[in-house]
Amino acid sequence: MSNVDIKREMSIYRDTVENYLEGVFPENSDDTTVRAARYSLMVGGKRIRPVLMLMISDMLCADREVILPFAAALEMIHTYSLIHDDLPCMDNDDLRRGMPTCHVRYGEATALLAGDLLLNSAFEIILEQAINYGAPAALAGRFIAKSAGGTGMIGGQSLDISSYSGTVTLDRLEEIQRKKTGALLTAAILTPFFTSEKHNANQDLCVALTEYASHLGLSFQIKDDILDVESSPEVLGKSIGKDAATDKATFVTVYGLDGSKNRLSQEFDSAYASIRTIESLGFDTQILTSFTDYLKGRTN
Ligand code: GRG
Numbered sequence: 270m271s272n273v274d275i276k277r278e279m280s281i282y283r284d285t286v287e288n289y290l291e292g293v294f295p296e297n298s299d300d301t302t303v304r305a306a307r308y309s310l311m312v313g314g315k316r317i318r319p320v321l322m323l324m325i326s327d328m329l330c331a332d333r334e335v336i337l338p339f340a341a342a343l344e345m346i347h348t349y350s351l352i353h354d355d356l357p358c359m360d361n362d363d364l365r366r367g368m369p370t371c372h373v374r375y376g377e378a379t380a381l382l383a384g385d386l387l388l389n390s391a392f393e394i395i396l397e398q399a400i401n402y403g404a405p406a407a408l409a410g411r412f413i414a415k416s417a418g419g420t421g422m423i424g425g426q427s428l429d430i431s432s433y434s435g436t437v438t439l440d441r442l443e444e445i446q447r448k449k450t451g452a453l454l455t456a457a458i459l460t461p462f463f464t465s466e467k468h469n470a471n472q473d474l475c476v477a478l479t480e481y482a483s484h485l486g487l488s489f490q491i492k493d494d495i496l497d498v499e500s501s502p503e504v505l506g507k508s509i510g511k512d513a514a515t516d517k518a519t520f521v522t523v524y525g526l527d528g529s530k531n532r533l534s535q536e537f538d539s540a541y542a543s544i545r546t547i548e549s550l551g552f553d554t555q556i557l558t559s560f561t562d563y564l565k566g567r568t569n
Contacts, residue, residue, distance in 0.1 A: 272555075273555050273556050273558075273559040275556070275559035275560060275562065275563045276563075278324075278556060278559070279320055279560070279563070282316075282319075282320040282323045282324065283316045283320055285323065285337065286316050286319040286320065286323070286337070286340055286341060286344060287311075287316070289337055289338070289340075289341045290310055290311065290341050290344065290345075291311070293307075293310070293341065293345070293390060293394075294306055294307040294310065294390075295307075301375060301379050302379055302382040302383050302386055303386065304375070305371055305374070305375040305379045305380060305382075305383035306383040306384075306386045306387050306390075308371065308374060308375070308383075309348050309351070309352050309365075309366075309371045309383060309387070310344070310345065310348050310387065312365075312366045312367075312368045313366040313367060313368070313506070314344075314347075314348070314366050315567075315569070316344060317454075317457075317489075317564075318340075318343050318344055318347055318453055318454060318456075318457040319340035319341060319343055319344045319457070320340075320560075321454070321457045321458060321560065322336060322339065322340040322343060322457040322458070322460055322461060323336065323337070323340055324556050324557065324560060325457070325458050325461045325462070325478070325557075326340075326461035326465075327556075328461075328552050328553060328554065328556070328557065329461050329462065329465045329467070329468050329552070330467070331461045331464060331465045331467075332464075335398065335402050335406065335464050336460065336461055336464060338394045338395070338397065338398050339394075339395065339398060339406075339409060339410075339413070339460050339464070340457075340460075341394065342391035342392070342394040342395050342413070343391070343413060343453065343456060343457055343460070345387045345388070345390060345391040345394075346387070346388060346391045346413070346417050346422075346453065347453055348387050349383075349384040349385070349387035349388045349391070350384075350417075350422060350426075350453075351365055351366075352370070352371045352372075352380055352383055352384040352387070353380075353381070353384045354426070355370040355371065355372065355380075356372055356377060356380060356381065357372065357377060359426075359430070360511070362507060362508055362511075363508065364502060364506065364507050364508050365506070365507050366506050366507070367506035367507075368506075371383055371384075388417075392410075392414070395409075395410040395413060395414075396410065398410065402464065405463055405464045405465075405466060405469060406463075406464055408463045409459075409460045409463035409464050412456060412459060412460065412463060413456045413460065416452040416453055416455060416456035417452070417453065417456070420448070421448055421452035421453070421456075422448060422449055422450075422452050422453055424448045425444075425445050425446070425447070425448025425449025425450070425452065426448075426449055428441065428444065428445045428448070428449075429445050429449055429517075429518070432445060432517075432518040433516045433517070433518060434513075434516050434517060434518045434519070434522035434523055435516065437518035437523060439523065439524075441518075442518050442519075442520070442523050443487070445518065446486070446487060446490040446491075446520075447483070447486060447487065449490075450486055450489060450490040450493070451482070451483060451486025451487060451489075451490070452486075454482055454485055454486045454489060455479065455482035455483070455486060457482075458478050458479075458481065458482040458485075459475075459478060459479065459482065462474065462475060462478055471550070473550055474547070474550055474552075477543055477546040477547045477550060478543075478547065480539075480543040480546070481540055481543035481544060481547065481557075484536050484537070484539040484540035484543060485540050485561065485564070487536045488533055488536040488537050488540060488564065488565070489564060490520070491520045491529055491532055491533040491536060492533060492564070492565075492567065494512065494519040494520040494521045494522075494529060495520075495521060495526065495529055495530065495533065496509075496568070496569070497509050497510065497511070497512050497519070497521070498510065498512075498513065498521055498526065499526075500568065500569070504568055504569050505569050506569060520532065520533075537561065537565050540561050541558070541561060544557050544558055544561065
């Protein structure tokens, strides 16, 4: 049991990220695409990925000036993926972060462009960091590109759109979720590692962080699938129950609700075990434990 006030800590980290994001796209731009991108970026969201990146960065005593733009860029990539995922040609969702989705508010063509703008602007920020901070920042940027790309998030989405609950194997289901959801969470955890000149040669740390990321990513997605059947649109801020209705391959549609809860508990146990390994390497992991507790108990 740690004595970190995790809600307070997270809200401080969230404010730091949101202050940065505020400056990315001007308010009241003449360009509808810019307004649409800003709308989706600033409309809310838990900011899990950038908050996690900043927490790991502080754990490694890394430089905030180096990491904050990366954290913001990762949230921009995540937001682009949500805009595109909600489009009529994908999940066709009306509600996101408790508000109308980007295409409902701005139309489909503008929403598509807004997603593209977020993705390109994220890589503008990342390249600026590479110019300013050299090879470690460039390596981190390349890792983010890979995590968001064909062997990461987009690859997972590509497998997902052709997978159905009745025919998908368990291995394939895990592959989809590791890529679709796990890859960006792994990028959040490893970016501070890559940019830390003090620690980035520590292979034991790299392995322990990667294992933590892997278990956290799977537990995040299993929890998401459970909330899709057990929560409500008011609490989640997005539509629910669509996975079963569209025969989508999720942990719940494949393992059942009880099977998913068992698997969730195993994944969280493994995540805590990875945290203990990180601690044994000499790092203060209290906040990571509290953050993991928060994700375990999250209701949205
Ligand atoms: C290129 C047309 C085109 C589409 C790409 C890449 C992609 C579509 C979709 C990505 C896959 C995706 C949306 C995965 C879901 C991951 C997930 C659990 C999202 C919800 O994350 P939260 O709970 O959301 O952190 P908030 O709103 O809190 O940020």
